[in-house]
Amino acid sequence: KKIQLNRDRSIAKANREQLDAMVTGRYALYDMANAYRGIAENAFRMARATASTLIRVAEFESSFTAVERAASLQIGTDAFNEVRQSLIDLSREIPVAFDEISEIATLGAQMGIATADLAGFTENIAAFAAVTGATIDETAEKFGRISSLANVPSEQFENLASSVLFAGFNAVATEKEILAMAESIAAAAANSVYAADQVVGLATALASLGVRPE
Secondary structure, X not given: OHHHHHHHHHHHHHHHHHHHHHXXXXXXXHHHHHHHHHHHHHHHHHHHHHXXXXXXXXXXXXXXXXXXXXXXXOOOOHHHHHHHHHHHHHHHHOOOOHHHHHHHHHHHHHOOOXXXXXHHHHHHHHHHHXXXXXXXXXXXXXXXXXXXXXXXXXXXXXXXXXXXXXXXXXXXXXXXXXXXXXXXXXXHHHHOOOOHHHHHHHHHHHHHHOOOOO
């Protein structure tokens, strides 16, 4: 009986040890499964982030292609890299999407804005459009024509935009009406040796009074 009892205890102990080993193994499998799931989730997130980055880069390149063609930029040149980087930097500094910034730069290049002045022109047009609610196309075309007809140098783009904003804030006419009037009279005013700020002042008075530019 004593021998049988010892044998039963040995068997029971062996069974317990086997059961403990199975439980331990099962938890180890759970831990391994969780580890692999974590790795898979991290890999998925990284892949998604990489894909998102690649898509964003592709969108940047696609948007900039129009600028490249309009400004006759050669890929890899200093001018190409400088304009591209300046527009990317601008998209990070102001709340305007890169495709819209590229659109402004494209319009500026098509209107003859010098390559070195595209970034400054683009920044001022984007800011003006954001403040006034005017469309980018309309704003870029009108400012481009005014600056060309009134011989506004690149370093005075900001002053020109600011003068229209100031006039609109203090006059009956809106900024959009003043800008439209300034574009209409810019050629005639330039022939009369009017400076850009005088063109804006005259445009403000005419627009406020409802006088036709003719």
